Amino acid sequence: MAETPKPYALLAEFDTPAAVMNAARSVRLAGFRRWDVHSPFPIHGMDGAMGIKNSKVGYFSFIGGVTGLTIGMSMIWFMNEYDYPLVVGGKPLFSPLFAFPVSYELTILLASFGTLLGMCYLNRLPKLYNPILKNQRFARASDDRFFIVIEASDPKFSATETRKLLESLGSSGIEMVED
């Protein structure tokens, strides 16, 4: 399509984890919100530097787990005590004891579904296309370079000012990525 390319994000390359960490701290302090750091390996302390709060995935896991436990217990109660009462081994028609192993398995199953789906939802996955992946330089994010990407949709974004900021933070190369 012959649309004029519009700016998507500024891509800034850094040579060391320490440099990208310091830069990330400054970017956070400058008040940007739609930005990310890319690194070939996890950098300890980066969460703090970027100001990333604890993930909310846990809530999805918890809701999944509680749902699983409830379904398991009520399913066995419904089947064994209500719908088709059946005495097995002289035990009560329903007891949370014998219902527990199955309910527990369902707790784990639905908690992991909750975790997986919650993670996808929070990460906006599946995402089939990201303009940043077209960039040649960015390929080294999985090898030996560290990148900060600030998206143009950020309210604080300005093509000139943001570039200046990244330059002042010691970036070894800055590019505008276009969509």
Place this chain on the structure above:
Amino acid sequence: MHSNFNPIKTWLLAAVMVWFIHGTVSVNAADPAAQPAVNAAAHAGATDHPEATKASIPVIKQFAYSYLTAFMFYLSICLGALILVILHHLFDAGWSVPIRRFLEHIAFLLPVMGLLFLPIALLATQIYPWMTMNPPDHSLAAKSVLFNQPTFYVVAFVIFALWTWLTWNLRRWSIKQDETGDPKCTIMLRRYAAGGVWIFALTLTFAAIYWMKSLQHQFFSTMYGVYYFAGSTWTTLATCYLITIALSKGPLKGVIFKRQIYDIGVLLFAFTVFYAYIHFSQYFLIWNAAIPEETFWYVLREKGSWWDVGMIILFGHFVVPFVTLLRIDVKLKLSIMFPVCVWVWCMHYLDMTFNIMPVLYPDGLHVTIWDPICLAVIGYVLYRVFKKSFAAHAPYPIRDPRLKEAITWHEEPDSTNVSNEGGAH
């Protein structure tokens, strides 16, 4: 504070106490009328012997049971510390280096526990009904290989000898490294840990079976050892959490970070679940199979107020701590963690009571003056010894090769020495 602590005086006092107790035992043992009634009640665990309730229980027996409960409670903490030290070396852990030294000291309280075992050894015939059961019931006859007096004492001796040897070496090589900084010490410690973990598993199981489970020798449970282990490590982690917090402002300042505190909290949470898993497995299988040889143990514990104690353990030992510790940020909030850790102690002590006391008081929970006395005395002795050995050595393994990793990892490197930090672990 108490620098005039005199170990000789303490032991003299203890010796006099033991002699006194022993004297009372002999008098009591000579009175055959007092014995069978209590034994019968303890065995059948039934309320159909109402005459054999607390009125007829001799004081020495009350003391012995309270002492055993307190002993098993503190033994838990020592054994838990031992396994945490062993696991540190087995996993070649980095994060737990700063907390390892005080755990080594707590583990090395096991020889002291050996001395504190003397009252139990002397009062064994009062505590364990199988020791005086004549003629033996079918169960005792079948298990006579394990349950006879010489074996009981030999096993106790071997257990304490092994614990002394193991904890002494685990501490010795660690302290040696403080002076030399030799990485060879770490290798040696790893070897002791690798062999020690087997010794730990076997001795802990035997200790739990002989000293606690054999109160009702007819009982069967393959879960019993690991059940004691799960509760023990849980309690130790709570203790460890509080000690870490207390020391982080004093001798461990600068080496304890959020990371250590958080990880202890996570382990505490894990063992909350592990204990529940183990205890549920034991109960569930016995409940499901419904064989009288196994169910009688729980039937006894569902009579009278023991039912309520069981419910308190179910909710207080698992549900409440589980829900409380579930959130990730709770593990760093002292305002929540402090009450939780104290609660953990109460629950583990109640769990020990639940295991031991129904044999003596089949009709329900009874608290005697001996309970707090025994808890306080053993606790005080252990505290003094711990304090002394902690003060005598470096507060953490100062030259451990992994120390740097423990105190830098996960912390934001400060901008001055940022060039050699940053990540690729």
